[in-house]
Amino acid sequence: MSKIKAIIIDDEERARRVLKNMLNEFCKDVEVIDSSSNVPDGVLAINNLKPDVVFLDIEMPNYSGFELLGFFRDVDFEIVFVTAYSQYAIQAFEVSAVDYLLKPVQVEQLENAIQKVKDKINISSMQDRLDTLKVNLSGSQIQKIAVPVSDGLVFVKTEDISHINADGSYSKIYLADGTDMLVSKKLKYFEEMLEGKGNFYRVHRSHLVNLSFVRKYNRHQGQVELENDHKVNVSREGKSAFEDTLAEFHG
Structure with missing residues:
Protein backbone atom coordinates (compact mmCIF):
# COMPACT_ATOMS: atom_id res chain seq x y z
CA MET A 1 0.00 0.00 0.00
CA SER A 2 1.31 3.49 -0.88
CA LYS A 3 1.80 6.00 1.90
CA ILE A 4 -1.24 7.71 3.39
CA LYS A 5 -1.11 11.39 2.42
CA ALA A 6 -1.95 13.71 5.32
CA ILE A 7 -2.62 17.43 5.82
CA ILE A 8 -2.62 19.11 9.25
CA ILE A 9 -4.85 22.13 9.91
CA ASP A 10 -4.34 23.84 13.27
CA ASP A 11 -3.92 27.49 14.21
CA GLU A 12 -1.20 26.65 16.74
CA GLU A 13 2.21 26.38 15.08
CA ARG A 14 3.58 24.24 17.90
CA ALA A 15 0.66 21.82 17.67
CA ARG A 16 1.24 21.40 13.93
CA ARG A 17 4.95 20.80 14.44
CA VAL A 18 4.47 18.30 17.28
CA LEU A 19 1.86 16.28 15.37
CA LYS A 20 3.99 16.23 12.21
CA ASN A 21 7.02 15.02 14.17
CA MET A 22 4.95 12.31 15.85
CA LEU A 23 3.59 11.10 12.53
CA ASN A 24 7.08 11.06 11.01
CA GLU A 25 8.51 9.10 13.92
CA PHE A 26 5.74 6.68 14.84
CA CYS A 27 3.59 6.32 11.70
CA LYS A 28 6.03 5.56 8.91
CA ASP A 29 3.26 4.80 6.42
CA VAL A 30 1.90 8.38 6.72
CA GLU A 31 3.38 11.28 4.75
CA VAL A 32 2.51 14.82 5.86
CA ILE A 33 2.24 16.66 2.53
CA ASP A 34 1.18 20.06 3.91
CA SER A 35 0.01 21.97 6.97
CA SER A 36 -2.14 25.09 7.36
CA SER A 37 -2.87 27.51 10.17
CA ASN A 38 -6.45 28.28 9.13
CA VAL A 39 -9.42 26.81 7.30
CA PRO A 40 -9.26 28.79 4.01
CA ASP A 41 -5.61 27.83 3.43
CA GLY A 42 -6.44 24.28 4.43
CA VAL A 43 -9.25 24.11 1.89
CA LEU A 44 -6.88 25.26 -0.87
CA ALA A 45 -4.31 22.65 0.17
CA ILE A 46 -6.93 19.89 0.20
CA ASN A 47 -8.21 20.85 -3.26
CA ASN A 48 -4.69 21.01 -4.71
CA LEU A 49 -3.07 18.02 -3.02
CA LYS A 50 -5.96 15.54 -2.57
CA PRO A 51 -4.96 14.05 0.81
CA ASP A 52 -6.19 10.74 2.17
CA VAL A 53 -6.64 12.16 5.66
CA VAL A 54 -6.87 15.61 7.26
CA PHE A 55 -5.92 16.17 10.91
CA LEU A 56 -8.29 18.98 11.80
CA ASP A 57 -8.37 21.20 14.88
CA ILE A 58 -11.87 22.32 15.88
CA GLU A 59 -11.50 25.57 17.77
CA MET A 60 -9.75 28.03 15.43
CA PRO A 61 -10.25 31.76 14.79
CA ASN A 62 -12.60 32.91 12.00
CA TYR A 63 -13.62 29.41 10.92
CA SER A 64 -13.98 26.35 13.14
CA GLY A 65 -12.89 22.94 12.00
CA PHE A 66 -16.54 22.00 11.51
CA GLU A 67 -16.98 24.87 9.06
CA LEU A 68 -14.33 23.41 6.78
CA LEU A 69 -16.85 20.77 5.78
CA GLY A 70 -19.07 23.43 4.23
CA PHE A 71 -16.40 24.20 1.61
CA PHE A 72 -16.80 20.78 -0.03
CA ARG A 73 -19.69 19.36 -2.00
CA ASP A 74 -18.34 15.84 -1.44
CA VAL A 75 -15.84 14.88 1.23
CA ASP A 76 -13.55 12.24 -0.27
CA PHE A 77 -10.92 12.25 2.47
CA GLU A 78 -10.88 10.93 6.01
CA ILE A 79 -10.95 13.37 8.93
CA VAL A 80 -9.31 12.95 12.31
CA PHE A 81 -10.42 15.71 14.69
CA VAL A 82 -7.70 16.96 17.02
CA THR A 83 -9.46 18.55 19.94
CA ALA A 84 -9.87 19.37 23.59
CA TYR A 85 -13.63 19.52 22.95
CA SER A 86 -16.48 18.64 25.30
CA GLN A 87 -17.28 15.05 26.22
CA TYR A 88 -20.62 15.25 24.46
CA ALA A 89 -18.99 16.16 21.17
CA ILE A 90 -16.45 13.37 21.56
CA GLN A 91 -19.27 10.87 22.00
CA ALA A 92 -20.88 12.28 18.86
CA PHE A 93 -17.66 11.65 16.97
CA GLU A 94 -17.65 8.04 18.14
CA VAL A 95 -21.27 7.52 17.23
CA SER A 96 -20.60 8.89 13.77
CA ALA A 97 -17.50 6.74 13.39
CA VAL A 98 -15.33 9.86 12.96
CA ASP A 99 -11.90 9.52 14.57
CA TYR A 100 -10.50 12.04 17.03
CA LEU A 101 -7.40 12.75 19.07
CA LEU A 102 -7.42 14.50 22.41
CA LYS A 103 -4.81 17.16 23.04
CA PRO A 104 -2.10 16.67 24.12
CA VAL A 105 -1.84 13.85 21.57
CA GLN A 106 -0.48 10.56 22.88
CA VAL A 107 1.48 8.12 20.69
CA GLU A 108 -0.90 5.22 21.28
CA GLN A 109 -3.91 7.42 20.43
CA LEU A 110 -2.23 8.50 17.21
CA GLU A 111 -1.31 4.97 16.17
CA ASN A 112 -4.85 3.77 16.86
CA ALA A 113 -6.33 6.64 14.85
CA ILE A 114 -4.11 5.85 11.87
CA GLN A 115 -5.18 2.21 12.02
CA LYS A 116 -8.83 3.31 12.02
CA VAL A 117 -8.16 5.53 9.01
CA LYS A 118 -6.65 2.54 7.17
CA ASP A 119 -9.65 0.41 8.08
CA LYS A 120 -12.15 2.99 6.87
CA ILE A 121 -10.56 4.04 3.60
CA ASN A 122 -12.71 2.61 0.79
CA ILE A 123 -15.07 0.88 3.26
CA SER A 124 -17.63 3.51 4.12
CA SER A 125 -18.49 6.91 2.71
CA MET A 126 -16.91 9.69 4.76
CA GLN A 127 -19.71 11.94 3.58
CA ASP A 128 -22.34 9.68 5.18
CA ARG A 129 -20.47 9.69 8.46
CA LEU A 130 -20.07 13.46 8.42
CA ASP A 131 -23.76 13.94 7.65
CA THR A 132 -24.53 11.82 10.70
CA LEU A 133 -22.08 13.85 12.80
CA LYS A 134 -23.76 17.12 11.73
CA VAL A 135 -27.19 15.74 12.62
CA ASN A 136 -26.01 14.52 16.01
CA LEU A 137 -24.30 17.81 16.89
CA SER A 138 -27.29 19.89 15.79
CA GLY A 139 -29.48 18.64 18.64
CA SER A 140 -29.14 17.77 22.28
CA GLN A 141 -29.61 14.05 21.67
CA ILE A 142 -27.93 11.51 19.45
CA GLN A 143 -30.25 10.92 16.51
CA LYS A 144 -28.36 8.30 14.50
CA ILE A 145 -25.81 5.63 15.23
CA ALA A 146 -23.34 3.99 12.87
CA VAL A 147 -23.71 0.22 13.18
CA PRO A 148 -20.67 -1.80 12.02
CA VAL A 149 -21.54 -4.62 9.63
CA SER A 150 -19.38 -6.96 7.54
CA ASP A 151 -19.09 -4.66 4.53
CA GLY A 152 -19.04 -1.25 6.24
CA LEU A 153 -21.51 0.75 8.29
CA VAL A 154 -25.30 1.01 8.43
CA PHE A 155 -26.75 4.26 9.75
Whole structure:
Protein backbone atom coordinates (compact mmCIF):
# COMPACT_ATOMS: atom_id res chain seq x y z
CA MET A 1 0.00 0.00 0.00
CA SER A 2 1.31 3.49 -0.88
CA LYS A 3 1.80 6.00 1.90
CA ILE A 4 -1.24 7.71 3.39
CA LYS A 5 -1.11 11.39 2.42
CA ALA A 6 -1.95 13.71 5.32
CA ILE A 7 -2.62 17.43 5.82
CA ILE A 8 -2.62 19.11 9.25
CA ILE A 9 -4.85 22.13 9.91
CA ASP A 10 -4.34 23.84 13.27
CA ASP A 11 -3.92 27.49 14.21
CA GLU A 12 -1.20 26.65 16.74
CA GLU A 13 2.21 26.38 15.08
CA ARG A 14 3.58 24.24 17.90
CA ALA A 15 0.66 21.82 17.67
CA ARG A 16 1.24 21.40 13.93
CA ARG A 17 4.95 20.80 14.44
CA VAL A 18 4.47 18.30 17.28
CA LEU A 19 1.86 16.28 15.37
CA LYS A 20 3.99 16.23 12.21
CA ASN A 21 7.02 15.02 14.17
CA MET A 22 4.95 12.31 15.85
CA LEU A 23 3.59 11.10 12.53
CA ASN A 24 7.08 11.06 11.01
CA GLU A 25 8.51 9.10 13.92
CA PHE A 26 5.74 6.68 14.84
CA CYS A 27 3.59 6.32 11.70
CA LYS A 28 6.03 5.56 8.91
CA ASP A 29 3.26 4.80 6.42
CA VAL A 30 1.90 8.38 6.72
CA GLU A 31 3.38 11.28 4.75
CA VAL A 32 2.51 14.82 5.86
CA ILE A 33 2.24 16.66 2.53
CA ASP A 34 1.18 20.06 3.91
CA SER A 35 0.01 21.97 6.97
CA SER A 36 -2.14 25.09 7.36
CA SER A 37 -2.87 27.51 10.17
CA ASN A 38 -6.45 28.28 9.13
CA VAL A 39 -9.42 26.81 7.30
CA PRO A 40 -9.26 28.79 4.01
CA ASP A 41 -5.61 27.83 3.43
CA GLY A 42 -6.44 24.28 4.43
CA VAL A 43 -9.25 24.11 1.89
CA LEU A 44 -6.88 25.26 -0.87
CA ALA A 45 -4.31 22.65 0.17
CA ILE A 46 -6.93 19.89 0.20
CA ASN A 47 -8.21 20.85 -3.26
CA ASN A 48 -4.69 21.01 -4.71
CA LEU A 49 -3.07 18.02 -3.02
CA LYS A 50 -5.96 15.54 -2.57
CA PRO A 51 -4.96 14.05 0.81
CA ASP A 52 -6.19 10.74 2.17
CA VAL A 53 -6.64 12.16 5.66
CA VAL A 54 -6.87 15.61 7.26
CA PHE A 55 -5.92 16.17 10.91
CA LEU A 56 -8.29 18.98 11.80
CA ASP A 57 -8.37 21.20 14.88
CA ILE A 58 -11.87 22.32 15.88
CA GLU A 59 -11.50 25.57 17.77
CA MET A 60 -9.75 28.03 15.43
CA PRO A 61 -10.25 31.76 14.79
CA ASN A 62 -12.60 32.91 12.00
CA TYR A 63 -13.62 29.41 10.92
CA SER A 64 -13.98 26.35 13.14
CA GLY A 65 -12.89 22.94 12.00
CA PHE A 66 -16.54 22.00 11.51
CA GLU A 67 -16.98 24.87 9.06
CA LEU A 68 -14.33 23.41 6.78
CA LEU A 69 -16.85 20.77 5.78
CA GLY A 70 -19.07 23.43 4.23
CA PHE A 71 -16.40 24.20 1.61
CA PHE A 72 -16.80 20.78 -0.03
CA ARG A 73 -19.69 19.36 -2.00
CA ASP A 74 -18.34 15.84 -1.44
CA VAL A 75 -15.84 14.88 1.23
CA ASP A 76 -13.55 12.24 -0.27
CA PHE A 77 -10.92 12.25 2.47
CA GLU A 78 -10.88 10.93 6.01
CA ILE A 79 -10.95 13.37 8.93
CA VAL A 80 -9.31 12.95 12.31
CA PHE A 81 -10.42 15.71 14.69
CA VAL A 82 -7.70 16.96 17.02
CA THR A 83 -9.46 18.55 19.94
CA ALA A 84 -9.87 19.37 23.59
CA TYR A 85 -13.63 19.52 22.95
CA SER A 86 -16.48 18.64 25.30
CA GLN A 87 -17.28 15.05 26.22
CA TYR A 88 -20.62 15.25 24.46
CA ALA A 89 -18.99 16.16 21.17
CA ILE A 90 -16.45 13.37 21.56
CA GLN A 91 -19.27 10.87 22.00
CA ALA A 92 -20.88 12.28 18.86
CA PHE A 93 -17.66 11.65 16.97
CA GLU A 94 -17.65 8.04 18.14
CA VAL A 95 -21.27 7.52 17.23
CA SER A 96 -20.60 8.89 13.77
CA ALA A 97 -17.50 6.74 13.39
CA VAL A 98 -15.33 9.86 12.96
CA ASP A 99 -11.90 9.52 14.57
CA TYR A 100 -10.50 12.04 17.03
CA LEU A 101 -7.40 12.75 19.07
CA LEU A 102 -7.42 14.50 22.41
CA LYS A 103 -4.81 17.16 23.04
CA PRO A 104 -2.10 16.67 24.12
CA VAL A 105 -1.84 13.85 21.57
CA GLN A 106 -0.48 10.56 22.88
CA VAL A 107 1.48 8.12 20.69
CA GLU A 108 -0.90 5.22 21.28
CA GLN A 109 -3.91 7.42 20.43
CA LEU A 110 -2.23 8.50 17.21
CA GLU A 111 -1.31 4.97 16.17
CA ASN A 112 -4.85 3.77 16.86
CA ALA A 113 -6.33 6.64 14.85
CA ILE A 114 -4.11 5.85 11.87
CA GLN A 115 -5.18 2.21 12.02
CA LYS A 116 -8.83 3.31 12.02
CA VAL A 117 -8.16 5.53 9.01
CA LYS A 118 -6.65 2.54 7.17
CA ASP A 119 -9.65 0.41 8.08
CA LYS A 120 -12.15 2.99 6.87
CA ILE A 121 -10.56 4.04 3.60
CA ASN A 122 -12.71 2.61 0.79
CA ILE A 123 -15.07 0.88 3.26
CA SER A 124 -17.63 3.51 4.12
CA SER A 125 -18.49 6.91 2.71
CA MET A 126 -16.91 9.69 4.76
CA GLN A 127 -19.71 11.94 3.58
CA ASP A 128 -22.34 9.68 5.18
CA ARG A 129 -20.47 9.69 8.46
CA LEU A 130 -20.07 13.46 8.42
CA ASP A 131 -23.76 13.94 7.65
CA THR A 132 -24.53 11.82 10.70
CA LEU A 133 -22.08 13.85 12.80
CA LYS A 134 -23.76 17.12 11.73
CA VAL A 135 -27.19 15.74 12.62
CA ASN A 136 -26.01 14.52 16.01
CA LEU A 137 -24.30 17.81 16.89
CA SER A 138 -27.29 19.89 15.79
CA GLY A 139 -29.48 18.64 18.64
CA SER A 140 -29.14 17.77 22.28
CA GLN A 141 -29.61 14.05 21.67
CA ILE A 142 -27.93 11.51 19.45
CA GLN A 143 -30.25 10.92 16.51
CA LYS A 144 -28.36 8.30 14.50
CA ILE A 145 -25.81 5.63 15.23
CA ALA A 146 -23.34 3.99 12.87
CA VAL A 147 -23.71 0.22 13.18
CA PRO A 148 -20.67 -1.80 12.02
CA VAL A 149 -21.54 -4.62 9.63
CA SER A 150 -19.38 -6.96 7.54
CA ASP A 151 -19.09 -4.66 4.53
CA GLY A 152 -19.04 -1.25 6.24
CA LEU A 153 -21.51 0.75 8.29
CA VAL A 154 -25.30 1.01 8.43
CA PHE A 155 -26.75 4.26 9.75
CA VAL A 156 -29.78 3.70 11.98
CA LYS A 157 -32.09 6.29 13.51
CA THR A 158 -32.24 5.79 17.27
CA GLU A 159 -35.99 6.41 17.17
CA ASP A 160 -36.34 3.27 15.01
CA ILE A 161 -34.65 0.99 17.58
CA SER A 162 -37.09 -0.77 19.90
CA HIS A 163 -34.54 -2.69 21.94
CA ILE A 164 -31.10 -4.27 21.88
CA ASN A 165 -30.37 -7.70 23.34
CA ALA A 166 -27.03 -9.18 24.38
CA ASP A 167 -26.01 -12.29 22.47
CA GLY A 168 -22.65 -13.36 23.85
CA SER A 169 -20.00 -11.11 22.33
CA TYR A 170 -22.63 -9.84 19.91
CA SER A 171 -25.75 -7.70 20.19
CA LYS A 172 -29.03 -8.01 18.33
CA ILE A 173 -30.70 -4.73 17.40
CA TYR A 174 -34.47 -4.88 16.90
CA LEU A 175 -36.04 -2.23 14.68
CA ALA A 176 -39.53 -0.79 14.42
CA ASP A 177 -40.12 -2.36 11.00
CA GLY A 178 -39.74 -5.85 12.46
CA THR A 179 -36.21 -6.47 11.18
CA ASP A 180 -33.19 -7.13 13.35
CA MET A 181 -29.42 -6.90 13.00
CA LEU A 182 -26.72 -9.01 14.64
CA VAL A 183 -23.72 -6.81 15.40
CA SER A 184 -20.25 -7.77 16.62
CA LYS A 185 -20.37 -5.35 19.56
CA LYS A 186 -21.22 -6.12 23.18
CA LEU A 187 -24.32 -4.58 24.74
CA LYS A 188 -22.09 -2.41 26.93
CA TYR A 189 -20.94 -0.59 23.78
CA PHE A 190 -24.50 0.48 22.96
CA GLU A 191 -25.36 1.19 26.60
CA GLU A 192 -22.49 3.66 26.90
CA MET A 193 -23.42 5.20 23.57
CA LEU A 194 -27.14 5.59 24.20
CA GLU A 195 -28.08 5.42 27.86
CA GLY A 196 -28.80 8.83 29.28
CA LYS A 197 -28.87 10.36 25.81
CA GLY A 198 -32.49 9.79 24.93
CA ASN A 199 -35.07 7.15 25.64
CA PHE A 200 -32.83 4.13 26.23
CA TYR A 201 -32.65 2.27 29.52
CA ARG A 202 -30.87 -0.94 30.47
CA VAL A 203 -33.60 -2.97 32.17
CA HIS A 204 -31.56 -6.15 32.47
CA ARG A 205 -27.95 -7.22 31.97
CA SER A 206 -29.07 -8.61 28.62
CA HIS A 207 -31.57 -5.95 27.49
CA LEU A 208 -31.45 -2.28 26.52
CA VAL A 209 -34.92 -0.87 25.82
CA ASN A 210 -36.22 2.22 24.05
CA LEU A 211 -38.82 3.52 26.49
CA SER A 212 -40.82 5.01 23.61
CA PHE A 213 -41.68 1.46 22.52
CA VAL A 214 -43.00 0.27 25.89
CA ARG A 215 -46.64 -0.74 25.50
CA LYS A 216 -47.11 -2.36 28.89
CA TYR A 217 -45.17 -3.08 32.04
CA ASN A 218 -46.17 -6.03 34.19
CA ARG A 219 -44.84 -5.33 37.67
CA HIS A 220 -45.66 -8.81 39.03
CA GLN A 221 -43.95 -10.67 36.22
CA GLY A 222 -41.14 -8.12 35.96
CA GLN A 223 -41.63 -7.92 32.22
CA VAL A 224 -41.98 -5.21 29.59
CA GLU A 225 -44.14 -5.65 26.51
CA LEU A 226 -43.04 -3.60 23.51
CA GLU A 227 -44.98 -2.19 20.57
CA ASN A 228 -43.55 -4.90 18.30
CA ASP A 229 -44.96 -7.60 20.63
CA HIS A 230 -41.56 -8.54 22.03
CA LYS A 231 -41.40 -9.18 25.76
CA VAL A 232 -38.32 -8.26 27.76
CA ASN A 233 -37.50 -9.20 31.34
CA VAL A 234 -36.61 -6.54 33.90
CA SER A 235 -33.96 -7.49 36.43
CA ARG A 236 -35.27 -8.05 39.95
CA GLU A 237 -32.73 -5.75 41.56
CA GLY A 238 -33.38 -3.00 39.02
CA LYS A 239 -37.20 -3.01 39.11
CA SER A 240 -37.62 -0.10 41.49
CA ALA A 241 -35.29 2.21 39.58
CA PHE A 242 -36.87 1.19 36.27
CA GLU A 243 -40.38 1.88 37.56
CA ASP A 244 -39.31 5.35 38.69
CA THR A 245 -37.71 6.04 35.31
CA LEU A 246 -40.73 4.75 33.42
CA ALA A 247 -43.13 6.85 35.50
CA GLU A 248 -41.03 9.95 34.96
CA PHE A 249 -40.72 9.26 31.23
CA HIS A 250 -44.46 8.90 30.74
CA GLY A 251 -45.30 11.56 33.28
